[in-house]
Amino acid sequence: MKKRYVNLILAMVSASAMAFGSVPAMAATDSTKTESAKNDSKEDAEASNEKEADAAKTDTLEDGVYTAEFDTDSSMFHVNEANDEKGELTVKDGKMTIHVSLVSKKIVNLFAGTAEDAQKDGAEIIEPTTDTVKYSDGYTEEVYGFDIPVPAIGEEFDVALLGEKGKWYDHKVSVKDPVKDDSAESSDAEDSKKEDAGKKIADLGVEDGDYTAEVTLTGGSGRATVDSPAAITVKGDKATATIVWSSPNYDYMRVGGEKYEPVNNEGNSTFEIPVDGFDYPMEVVGDTVAMSEPHEIEYTLQFDSSTMEKAE
Numbered sequence: 001m002k003k004r005y006v007n008l009i010l011a012m013v014s015a016s017a018m019a020f021g022s023v024p025a026m027a028a029t030d031s032t033k034t035e036s037a038k039n040d041s042k043e044d045a046e047a048s049n050e051k052e053a054d055a056a057k058t059d060t061l062e063d064g065v066y067t068a069e070f071d072t073d074s075s076m077f078h079v080n081e082a083n084d085e086k087g088e089l090t091v092k093d094g095k096m097t098i099h100v101s102l103v104s105k106k107i108v109n110l111f112a113g114t115a116e117d118a119q120k121d122g123a124e125i126i127e128p129t130t131d132t133v134k135y136s137d138g139y140t141e142e143v144y145g146f147d148i149p150v151p152a153i154g155e156e157f158d159v160a161l162l163g164e165k166g167k168w169y170d171h172k173v174s175v176k177d178p179v180k181d182d183s184a185e186s187s188d189a190e191d192s193k194k195e196d197a198g199k200k201i202a203d204l205g206v207e208d209g210d211y212t213a214e215v216t217l218t219g220g221s222g223r224a225t226v227d228s229p230a231a232i233t234v235k236g237d238k239a240t241a242t243i244v245w246s247s248p249n250y251d252y253m254r255v256g257g258e259k260y261e262p263v264n265n266e267g268n269s270t271f272e273i274p275v276d277g278f279d280y281p282m283e284v285v286g287d288t289v290a291m292s293e294p295h296e297i298e299y300t301l302q303f304d305s306s307t308m309e310k311a312e
Helices: 002-059 188-194
Strands: 064-072 086-092 095-101 107-111 129-134 140-150 157-163 168-180 209-213 215-219 230-235 238-244 250-255 258-260 270-274 282-288 295-303
Touching: 064 095, 086 168, 095 129, 107 140, 238 295, 250 270, 258 270
Parallel strands: none
Antiparallel strands: 064 086, 064 168, 086 095, 095 140, 107 157, 129 140, 157 168, 209 230, 215 295, 230 238, 238 270, 250 258, 250 282, 282 295
16 A cells, blocks of 8 residues: 555656656747747848838939939840940939930830730830940940830839840849939029020121031930031021931920921931020920830030031
8 A cells, every 4th residue: 555655656746747847848849939930020021121111212212313223134135334234214203214225226126014015006115216325445336225114113024125036025124223313403503594595696796697506415314415516597686406316206396385396207306496595505395205105305405606607
């Protein structure tokens, strides 16, 4: 009887020891699970914060011109090395468009979407511009450039390209790290300068006839140019300039509220517009059809009176 009593006590002690010994193990397991859950939650929160930060960055981009990186999934489709893999991002009224100069003229069209959609009726094909790039050794070259709509910063989107052989190809691209180009904005001093209409024809003392004068174009993405010197016709107190763009994709210009149509049917867009004055930045608007939809762009033209000469 005594032996059974002793055995019973020993059994109870053993069971208690096993029970107490298992508690720390269970506690350790629960602690590990809790710590793992905390880590997962932290990673999810960080990822969410990064996405929100990217979205906020996109939403808070002010209207203006930016320099931004343009990444693609192809070694054959990328920004020209002369431009350091970057394009010029224009933000206006909440819409973003990036202009990129490519490496050659072998890509003849782009489409903001898939290759399949690019071949459907009504697809808005992006026409090229002719850009001049300058390499570090001073060599210049003409290549095709494109104005591509950007749906969001830091997110991949579809762009299809059409090669010389007439076949469409799918690609993924993204735009990131936009940096505001403050030099593209007019300062208060420049705005004040524009209030001065510069020199008039009467101030120059020139007779009626045909002349040439150097002209400087500023504004837009900085990719477009105009021929200089420009041809200028003087009649009475009025001067008319012939403006030849570096692209065939301008379908009209506006000067002082008046709309002017191109005077040619082939080649780069050419317009005859009035010259308000010389030696000051004259505001003009050019409407380009190179983007997915027609887009008016503000420019200034400055005619240098000191270079005005009789046309030969």
